[in-house]
Amino acid sequence: MVRVQSPEMSSLLRASGITKAFAGVRALNSASFDLEPGEVHALVGENGAGKSTLIRIFTGAETPDAGSLEVEDRVVSDYQPKVSKSLGIAVIYQQPALFPDLSVAENIALALESGGIWRKVDWRARKQRARELLEQAGASIDPDSPAWSLSMPEQQLVEIAKAIGSNARILIMDEPTASLTEPEVERLFRVIAAFRAEGCGIVYISHRLEEIFSIADRITVLRDGETVATQHKNQVTREDIIRQMAGRELSAVLPKQQVPIGEIALDVRRLSNQAAGLRDISLHVRRGEILGVAGLVGAGRTELAETIFGLTPADSGKILINGKPVRIATPAQAIGQGIACVPEDRRQHGVVLEMPIASNVSLASLPAVSSRGLIDRKAERELARGYMGQLRIKAESVQSSTGTLSGGNQQKVALARWLATNPAVLILDEPTQGVDVGSKQEIHKLMVELAGRGIAILMISSELPEILGMSDRIAVMHAGRIQGVLSRADATPQKILSLALGHDLGHE
Amino acid sequence: MATRHRREISIAFAIVTLWIVMALAAPGFFTAANQRDIWMANMPVLIAALGMTLIILTKQIDISIGSQFAICGVAAGLLAKSGLPLLAVALAVLLSGAALGAINGALVAWVRIPSIVVTLATMVALRDGLRWATQGAWVEELPRSFQWFGLTLAASQAVTASIAGVLFAGVAWGLHNLAAGRAVFAVGSNENAARLAGIDAERVTFWVFTAAGALTACAALLNSVRFNQIPSNAGLGMELKVIAAVVVGGTAIRGGRGTVAGTLLGVILLGTIGPALTFLGVNAYWEKAIQGAIILAAVGTEAWPTRARTHANESGGRLGRVPA
Numbered sequence: 001m002v003r004v005q006s007p008e009m010s011s012l013l014r015a016s017g018i019t020k021a022f023a024g025v026r027a028l029n030s031a032s033f034d035l036e037p038g039e040v041h042a043l044v045g046e047n048g049a050g051k052s053t054l055i056r057i058f059t060g061a062e063t064p065d066a067g068s069l070e071v072e073d074r075v076v077s078d079y080q081p082k083v084s085k086s087l088g089i090a091v092i093y094q095q096p097a098l099f100p101d102l103s104v105a106e107n108i109a110l111a112l113e114s115g116g117i118w119r120k121v122d123w124r125a126r127k128q129r130a131r132e133l134l135e136q137a138g139a140s141i142d143p144d145s146p147a148w149s150l151s152m153p154e155q156q157l158v159e160i161a162k163a164i165g166s167n168a169r170i171l172i173m174d175e176p177t178a179s180l181t182e183p184e185v186e187r188l189f190r191v192i193a194a195f196r197a198e199g200c201g202i203v204y205i206s207h208r209l210e211e212i213f214s215i216a217d218r219i220t221v222l223r224d225g226e227t228v229a230t231q232h233k234n235q236v237t238r239e240d241i242i243r244q245m246a247g248r249e250l251s252a253v254l255p256k257q258q259v260p261i262g263e264i265a266l267d268v269r270r271l272s273n274q275a276a277g278l279r280d281i282s283l284h285v286r287r288g289e290i291l292g293v294a295g296l297v298g299a300g301r302t303e304l305a306e307t308i309f310g311l312t313p314a315d316s317g318k319i320l321i322n323g324k325p326v327r328i329a330t331p332a333q334a335i336g337q338g339i340a341c342v343p344e345d346r347r348q349h350g351v352v353l354e355m356p357i358a359s360n361v362s363l364a365s366l367p368a369v370s371s372r373g374l375i376d377r378k379a380e381r382e383l384a385r386g387y388m389g390q391l392r393i394k395a396e397s398v399q400s401s402t403g404t405l406s407g408g409n410q411q412k413v414a415l416a417r418w419l420a421t422n423p424a425v426l427i428l429d430e431p432t433q434g435v436d437v438g439s440k441q442e443i444h445k446l447m448v449e450l451a452g453r454g455i456a457i458l459m460i461s462s463e464l465p466e467i468l469g470m471s472d473r474i475a476v477m478h479a480g481r482i483q484g485v486l487s488r489a490d491a492t493p494q495k496i497l498s499l500a501l502g503h504d505l506g507h508e
Numbered sequence: 509m510a511t512r513h514r515r516e517i518s519i520a521f522a523i524v525t526l527w528i529v530m531a532l533a534a535p536g537f538f539t540a541a542n543q544r545d546i547w548m549a550n551m552p553v554l555i556a557a558l559g560m561t562l563i564i565l566t567k568q569i570d571i572s573i574g575s576q577f578a579i580c581g582v583a584a585g586l587l588a589k590s591g592l593p594l595l596a597v598a599l600a601v602l603l604s605g606a607a608l609g610a611i612n613g614a615l616v617a618w619v620r621i622p623s624i625v626v627t628l629a630t631m632v633a634l635r636d637g638l639r640w641a642t643q644g645a646w647v648e649e650l651p652r653s654f655q656w657f658g659l660t661l662a663a664s665q666a667v668t669a670s671i672a673g674v675l676f677a678g679v680a681w682g683l684h685n686l687a688a689g690r691a692v693f694a695v696g697s698n699e700n701a702a703r704l705a706g707i708d709a710e711r712v713t714f715w716v717f718t719a720a721g722a723l724t725a726c727a728a729l730l731n732s733v734r735f736n737q738i739p740s741n742a743g744l745g746m747e748l749k750v751i752a753a754v755v756v757g758g759t760a761i762r763g764g765r766g767t768v769a770g771t772l773l774g775v776i777l778l779g780t781i782g783p784a785l786t787f788l789g790v791n792a793y794w795e796k797a798i799q800g801a802i803i804l805a806a807v808g809t810e811a812w813p814t815r816a817r818t819h820a821n822e823s824g825g826r827l828g829r830v831p832a
Contacts, residue, residue, distance in 0.1 A: 330706075330708070331703060331704050331706045332706035332707075334706075348698075348701075349698075349700040349701055352693075352697050352698045352701050352764070353697070353698070354698075354765050355694070363694060363702075363707075364704075364705040366687040366690060370687050374685055375685055375687055377685070
């Protein structure tokens with residue numbers, strides 16, 4: 001596996017001034033990144049900083065709006081996944097994408113072998129090749145075993161074997177250690193070291209700062225789609241990195257106002273849910289209070305909402321509503337106890353696009369607009385009309401199909417459905433994800449109004465400004481647990497990120 | 509409004525066109541006797557199709573209804589021969605149909621086996637079970653009180669038509685006005701959202717299959733009183749006829765969208781076209797091909813807007829994923 005390397009080559013991969021916008025939202029703004037032969041270059045940044053978009057541009061899955069990309073000092077144009085592969089770029093995703101019903105050898109062969117679809121397969125050579133590559137990847141896996149029978153780390157090793165086999169010069173690893181145990185991480189690091197010794201470059205994305213400091217040579221921090229800094233790891237400390245990731249001013253003025261805070265409405269005590277990966281969660285929200293729940297993707301925030309709401313009932317622990325212990329095993333029971341939950345991803349879980357607005361609004365409170373199962377359509381329309389005015393939903397009438405509305409208005413319809421249940425506790429999961437700026441502000445205003453009416457709000461958000469701007473208190477989750485709770489006055493972006501990355505605040 | 513009922517309007521248009529063609533080409537098609545035959549033959553199809561509409565609205569399918577139909581028909585005949593009064597026979601048959609539907613429903617809802625697999629299994633098992641039990645023998649020598657409900661032919665036809673009419677109106681009204689009907693649409697179009705809204709999706713699925721079983725039983729009962737013998741292989745291929753009518757009637761095979769009015773029109777169109785072609789002297793083999801073409805055309809026109817919508821969803825989804 002010795003590769004010839006031209007001595008004058010200075011960088012394997014160089015991206016400069018990369019800009020990419022989706023529907024007017026800038027995901028990358030003149031970002032730059034370069035990778036030298038034989039180095040591990042870590043890429044860090046909080047949720048939505050633009051890491052994934054940058055990777056997708058490296059692999060050719062997205063075309064940048066502006067900027068240039070050079071591979072081995074040659075400018076590449078008309079970049080596509082195929083081109084990226086031929087240039088020796090391989091990506092190992094957090095969730096390996098193997099064909100579960102094919103054997104390991106076949107999976108590897110699919111990525112490497114070429115030729116017509118009617119060619120005869122040389123099974124012996126195919127297996128032999130797979131065995132060699134797996135060995136180089138440091139894996140002891142039988143090439144005949146079906147991919148579904150492999151553990152997550154084994155699947156990653158197969159992906160690495162594929163990368164070795166394709167003579168990849170540039171290896172992009174997206175959170176490769178997220179599901180690995182200590183010894184598996186060590187083994188992976190040995191494989192990475194071998195790659196590096198060959199003169200390959202590795203782009204290493206991770207939220208685990210310890211890991212980054214042990215494996216990376218250089219660290220680049222992305223924030224809001226811009227490259228904040230690229231530095232040698234000996235020149236910076238963990239605290240510097242966290243500051244670079246977080247350091248931003250709150251640009252938008254959020255309409256948060258202080259409202260009287262009352263009794264504890266939702267009290268969660270030592271809640272665990274093994275299937276959802278939640279351990280020992282305790283938190284409470286008072287009437288009129290907005291509790292922000294922050295954390296990185298995968299920290300278990302949505303799972304927490306689903307557990308409280310009875311979608312994936314808890315294994316142990318207690319939930320108290322207004323001081324009374326309640327049993328919640330289904331969403332219907334949660335609704336009965338006065339809990340409402342506006343889910344993330346409204347198209348998947350929120351609104352029923354085929355239905356008119358009126359039916360969407362009444363869906364969770366049908367008993368209120370019907371008697372003995374018979375829907376009072378006039379009352380239903382009245383209900384919907386009321387919320388349409390109150391939430392300023394822009395639509396022709398309550399009979400308009402929900403699918404024709406804008407994202408912000410759909411989100412308001414979802415919100416209306418849950419307000420119609422007169423909840424004591426309102427769970428909002430990413431309430432302003434993917435809605436336009438105007439609707440966002442209206443939803444924030446509405447949250448304040450609702451808190452003012454004495455509703456306890458638990459708001460999950462990946463946006464730090466929203467968390468900092470709207471919350472009275474902030475619970476930060478990490479790996480299925482509450483890592484810490486901050487008061488509004490105490491909270492800073494640095495502290496939240498520190499907690500989200502799994503650190504304690506003791507030594508700040 | 510017009511856009512919402514586009515499908516119903518276009519089928520109604522097709523039916524009228526067909527009638528006009530028949531009126532010009534073969535006026536004999538409209539004799540009372542011929543029309544009565546056509547309509548009466550399709551009453552059981554309509555009633556079974558009402559149940560199928562509910563099932564497809566919840567994004568499921570039931571291909572075992574032909575077997576259910578056969579069992580319920582034979583059961584009706586045997587019970588009538590045993591001397592049970594007509595009302596008791598009817599009740600028992602409806603309950604058995606509901607029970608057969610409930611088996612499907614429970615397996616789909618709680619054991620979580622895909623409905624196509626469950627009902628494929630019950631289709632074969634029920635059909636072969638019946639063949640084994642009856643040894644292929646037909647039920648004959650039905651008591652006088654059973655055939656035509658013990659009435660005159662005309663009166664029994666009036667009874668059958670009224671029952672079908674009442675059931676049709678009932679299902680249409682219920683889907684529109686009952687919370688249960690709303691739940692059917694919600695589960696069919698977005699099960700996740702329905703669940704979050706507190707709807708017990710499993711229960712809805714179970715009861716839809718159960719209701720469809722009872723409706724199929726009713727269809728079998730009304731069909732069995734039409735003749736003086738009941739074949740043990742009744743209802744072969746009925747599932748295709750019924751599903752075709754529902755789909756042609758505009759109910760989305762992906763669930764969540766459709767009306768029983770459309771189903772009625774689908775039954776009329778597919779029920780008329782066969783006899784019409786026979787009347788025109790078209791070879792019987794062409795009949796199936798033309799029915800197939802109608803189904804493809806119907807589903808094709810549905811696929812078009814669906815595809816456009818999926819694209820909109822994709823771009824929307826991407827927008828949703830953009831970090832703000």
